[in-house]
Amino acid sequence: MSKIAERYSSARTTSNLKSEPRTRASAADTLAAAGMAGQTQADALLMWSVCFGGKTSQKLALIDSLTHKLTQHMFRRQLPGDPRQIAKAVLAYYLHARCDSCDGVGFQIVPHTITRSDEPCPTCGGSGKPHPPADEAFTWLHSWVSKLISIAGTSIMRKMESQMHL
Numbered sequence: 001m002s003k004i005a006e007r008y009s010s011a012r013t014t015s016n017l018k019s020e021p022r023t024r025a026s027a028a029d030t031l032a033a034a035g036m037a038g039q040t041q042a043d044a045l046l047m048w049s050v051c052f053g054g055k056t057s058q059k060l061a062l063i064d065s066l067t068h069k070l071t072q073h074m075f076r077r078q079l080p081g082d083p084r085q086i087a088k089a090v091l092a093y094y095l096h097a098r099c100d101s102c103d104g105v106g107f108q109i110v111p112h113t114i115t116r117s118d119e120p121c122p123t124c125g126g127s128g129k130p131h132p133p134a135d136e137a138f139t140w141l142h143s144w145v146s147k148l149i150s151i152a153g154t155s156i157m158r159k160m161e162s163q164m165h166l
């Protein structure tokens with residue numbers, strides 16, 4: 001888990017993503033201040049929740065929204081494929097795909113030891129992920145999903161740091 005993710009997990013019990021009137025701006029307000037369009041904010045927060053074990057209803061809402069966004073892109077670019085299936089595949093890849101050679105760690109076990117090598121895994125190049133499908137729609141949505149999580153992560157951590165003096 002990344003440092004941000006660890007902090008988020010440990011702070012999650014005490015810091016609520018919803019608005020807390022009077023005292024603090026909500027994470028959604030923080031994202032709004034970052035100048036993002038409403039739907040992008042909502043998606044970034046959903047993506048963040050889903051990454052940390054959100055409810056099935058949040059996951060379905062996220063798939064709906066990603067499908068909608070991908071449908072527009074695929075129409076503009078005249079790309080073949082079923083947007084909903086691709087959206088599900090991208091989300092599953094982002095959340096669960098693990099490189100077989102290093103179990104998703106990014107560094108292989110040194111043979112005959114229990115130690116991880118210092119060299120990045122040669123199979124995945126240290127990403128910990130198997131190679132994604134070479135599909136334009138998949139690639140486009142995957143980079144969008146990565147962007148959502150980094151936007152949400154940065155904004156939420158900034159908010160929490162100001163509240164908790166991390």
Ligand SMILES: [Zn+2]
Binds near residue numbers: 121122127
């Ligand atoms: Zn690997």
